[in-house]
Amino acid sequence: MNYVFQFGPIFRHSDELIYGAVRTMELTAASSAIGFVIGLAGALARSFGPIWLKRIVAVYVEIIRNTPLLVQLYFVFFSLPLMGVKLSSDQAAILALSIHLGAYAVEILRAGIQSIPGGQIEAAKSLGLSRRQIIRHVIVVPAARAVYPALTSQFILQLLGTSIVSAIAAEELTAVANNLAMQTFRNFEIYIVIAIIYFILVRACSLLFRLVSLVLFRWKA
Amino acid sequence: MRQSHRRTVLHGAAALVLGLLVTSAMPRAADATTVDDIVSAGKVTIAIDTTTPPYGMIDNDMQPSGFDIELAQLIGKAMGVPVEFVTVTSPGRIPALLTGRADMVVSIFSITAERALQIAFSIPYASQSSVVLAPKSVNIKSAKDLAGLKVGVTRGTGEDGLLTAAAKDIPGIEILRFDDYASISQAMLSGQIDAMGGGDYGDIYLKKSAKGDDFELKYILKTFYFGIGVRKDSPELLQWLNTFIFTLRQDGTLDRLSMKYRKVPLPPLPTF
Amino acid sequence: MSLREFGPNELFFLLMATRWTILLAVVTVVGGGCLGLFLAGLRVSPSALLRHAASAYIGFFQSTPILIQLFMVYYGTAFIGLRPDPWPAAAIAFCLNAGAFFGEIFRGSIEAVAKGQWEASKALGLRYVATLRLVIIPQASRLSLPPTVGFMVQIVKTTSVASLIGLVELSRAATMINTVTFQPVIVFGTVAVIYFALCWPLSLLGQHLERRLNGGREREVVL
Numbered sequence: 001m002n003y004v005f006q007f008g009p010i011f012r013h014s015d016e017l018i019y020g021a022v023r024t025m026e027l028t029a030a031s032s033a034i035g036f037v038i039g040l041a042g043a044l045a046r047s048f049g050p051i052w053l054k055r056i057v058a059v060y061v062e063i064i065r066n067t068p069l070l071v072q073l074y075f076v077f078f079s080l081p082l083m084g085v086k087l088s089s090d091q092a093a094i095l096a097l098s099i100h101l102g103a104y105a106v107e108i109l110r111a112g113i114q115s116i117p118g119g120q121i122e123a124a125k126s127l128g129l130s131r132r133q134i135i136r137h138v139i140v141v142p143a144a145r146a147v148y149p150a151l152t153s154q155f156i157l158q159l160l161g162t163s164i165v166s167a168i169a170a171e172e173l174t175a176v177a178n179n180l181a182m183q184t185f186r187n188f189e190i191y192i193v194i195a196i197i198y199f200i201l202v203r204a205c206s207l208l209f210r211l212v213s214l215v216l217f218r219w220k221a
Numbered sequence: 222m223r224q225s226h227r228r229t230v231l232h233g234a235a236a237l238v239l240g241l242l243v244t245s246a247m248p249r250a251a252d253a254t255t256v257d258d259i260v261s262a263g264k265v266t267i268a269i270d271t272t273t274p275p276y277g278m279i280d281n282d283m284q285p286s287g288f289d290i291e292l293a294q295l296i297g298k299a300m301g302v303p304v305e306f307v308t309v310t311s312p313g314r315i316p317a318l319l320t321g322r323a324d325m326v327v328s329i330f331s332i333t334a335e336r337a338l339q340i341a342f343s344i345p346y347a348s349q350s351s352v353v354l355a356p357k358s359v360n361i362k363s364a365k366d367l368a369g370l371k372v373g374v375t376r377g378t379g380e381d382g383l384l385t386a387a388a389k390d391i392p393g394i395e396i397l398r399f400d401d402y403a404s405i406s407q408a409m410l411s412g413q414i415d416a417m418g419g420g421d422y423g424d425i426y427l428k429k430s431a432k433g434d435d436f437e438l439k440y441i442l443k444t445f446y447f448g449i450g451v452r453k454d455s456p457e458l459l460q461w462l463n464t465f466i467f468t469l470r471q472d473g474t475l476d477r478l479s480m481k482y483r484k485v486p487l488p489p490l491p492t493f
Numbered sequence: 494m495s496l497r498e499f500g501p502n503e504l505f506f507l508l509m510a511t512r513w514t515i516l517l518a519v520v521t522v523v524g525g526g527c528l529g530l531f532l533a534g535l536r537v538s539p540s541a542l543l544r545h546a547a548s549a550y551i552g553f554f555q556s557t558p559i560l561i562q563l564f565m566v567y568y569g570t571a572f573i574g575l576r577p578d579p580w581p582a583a584a585i586a587f588c589l590n591a592g593a594f595f596g597e598i599f600r601g602s603i604e605a606v607a608k609g610q611w612e613a614s615k616a617l618g619l620r621y622v623a624t625l626r627l628v629i630i631p632q633a634s635r636l637s638l639p640p641t642v643g644f645m646v647q648i649v650k651t652t653s654v655a656s657l658i659g660l661v662e663l664s665r666a667a668t669m670i671n672t673v674t675f676q677p678v679i680v681f682g683t684v685a686v687i688y689f690a691l692c693w694p695l696s697l698l699g700q701h702l703e704r705r706l707n708g709g710r711e712r713e714v715v716l
Contacts, residue, residue, distance in 0.1 A: 062693065062696065063689070065646065065692075065696060066646065066688065066689045066692035066693045066696055067650070067685045067688050067689050067692070068650045068653050068664070068685075068688055069650075070653060070664065071681050071684055071685040071688065074677055074678075074681045075678075075681070075682075075685075077408075077411075077413065078407050078408070078411050078413075078677050078678060079411075079678045081411040081412055081413060082411060082678070086411075086412065086413065089397060089413075156555075156556075160557075160558045160559070163558045163560055164560075166376070166398070166400065167399070167400050167404070168399075168404075169373065169397035169398055169399050169404075169408070171398075174558070174560070175376075175398065178312060178376055178377070179376060179377065179398065181312050181377070182311075182312060182376060182377025182381070183335075183377070183382075184335075185315050185335060185336055185338070185339050187312065187315065187316050187564075187568065188316070188568060188569065191561055191564045191565065191568075191569075194561065195557045195558075195561045195562075195565070198556065198557050198558055198561065199553070199556045199557050202555075202556040202557075203556060271669050272668050272669055272672045273672070274672055274673055278669070278672060278673055279506075279669050279670075279673065281497070281502060282502075283502065283505075283506045283509075307659070308579075308659040308661065309659050310657060310658070310659055313568075313657075313658065313659060316568045319571070320568055320571035320576060321571065321576055322576060401668065401672060402672065403668070403671045403672040403675060403677065404677070406675055407675065407677045410675075
């Protein structure tokens, strides 16, 4: 086949590509932040909560982790309105992505909590620390250090995972790329360009996380 | 997955360059397709999409069916070879041709000048109006009335282009782009959008649901003409397809297909 | 043509399409697993060049969306004169992608085996490949089993991306049904149940293996 690569038509749309990349990062950051809070609450509930709460969290984690994100997006956007909860595309995307990440975060954080040797908790008890102090100083902070690598990896997976939210009309990098593909019909060139953009985003985030871990934990994560 | 923390940015960059080199290696020699090529190959490969009813869909026996599918089968019959279907998605149509995966594309392929820069179109075999649909209670007569409303379209369709252009001139129109017609229809039924741009087959679809009776055609955006797509370097095949479509127009086959699948007759089809 | 309700025919169609989801996942696990083993071997090899080459490969596949990788294999290979069908294209793309992730899982497990074992093998006169095969892999495989099974769940769910190059697996079948029934809640609800039925047993197995690996170490934290 004779195919002549023409990147010109794509670079004329660089504004849109930048917009898409920014939207991707916004969706990733917002949903990761909310998902982390969900994960933290869930992990605490699952480790220290009453049995019924543990069960509920376990069911949530299993359902979300064993079904595709796409199906979850459809549910939030198309089915919740039938129950009277109407969210915009962006809100629905962020909610679904948050719930998705939350389930993984519960498991990661729970593993972190369990990585604390029981002896330390007993030691803290014998020092007379309150329940709240123990949770904070003996469990949460050391566990954070232990789970940091897994959480940041999950953030990267979330970044790549946002590429499917265009199914409910939310705009991000892949959606912009698909729009441009339909306008310019330069599919090959566009996919090469957005592969590079995703690559740069992921690399930049990895680098940032490594720097943050050096500052936070003074420890090579 | 645990990230490797030793990996440097440099490694990654090298990998990226490697990957791109592989994908952007020099193109191969041309593979023009002639009618004789198809006949001697003993089959014709035709790209279709089974998620675009009533043109391409699956029937009760879960087999491909629809206006485009039947037309594709007629092409195989006229050439005297069996048809091999290649299913593609809407954005995959041009790549399917360019990479030689299909000899031709028969899948609601609207004839546009931009697309014709990359592939060649036959004369039209069908036409379809793009229209704006909305609930009866919403008063819409033209694009101006869409201000302040959420309008759903299928990404990259003619409606998308026209309504996006309208949204640039008229502030307040919010365009939501979905991947397929079923998603917009569902968004309408869920109340996620106030109006939708789509093909003029709202009757077949939305009326089916309980709430669907409430929707009506507001105004026509534009009429599109569907052609069969082939590679630019296959003028002989293109000429045969034009001749074949001409004969189908003359003997009433296209009108019969239109009544069978679209429930309305075809308007006059121009020739270019 | 009739636009219709979601019925037994449609359910059957979804179940038949599930075969392809399962087959694609199996091929990916086997192919990706072999590739991952190879990559992990390179990642811990004594040669710096091989280590860097393997980590570059893994870097590329872990840093771009699988959708883009799939497009590159399916459409991009035309530029080197290949024209894979959707099936082999999807299988190759998923194997290449899974290989990168498996490679990291296996490398982590190999590195978790105590360094002394390498030294002991060396002292016994075992060469690099023999050390890997006879000493390291038997121990590392025990460690890598739980994350491997966990990643298989991910693979099953990821196969849905193949629908975007026209492969009629579960997700694409669902879209086809949805465009004629217009009942996305039922259609995608059914699909969710099918995916769950495929993934949950794997998840349970992964958790079971993890518990067994941790032996008595996993315990409830008591306050």
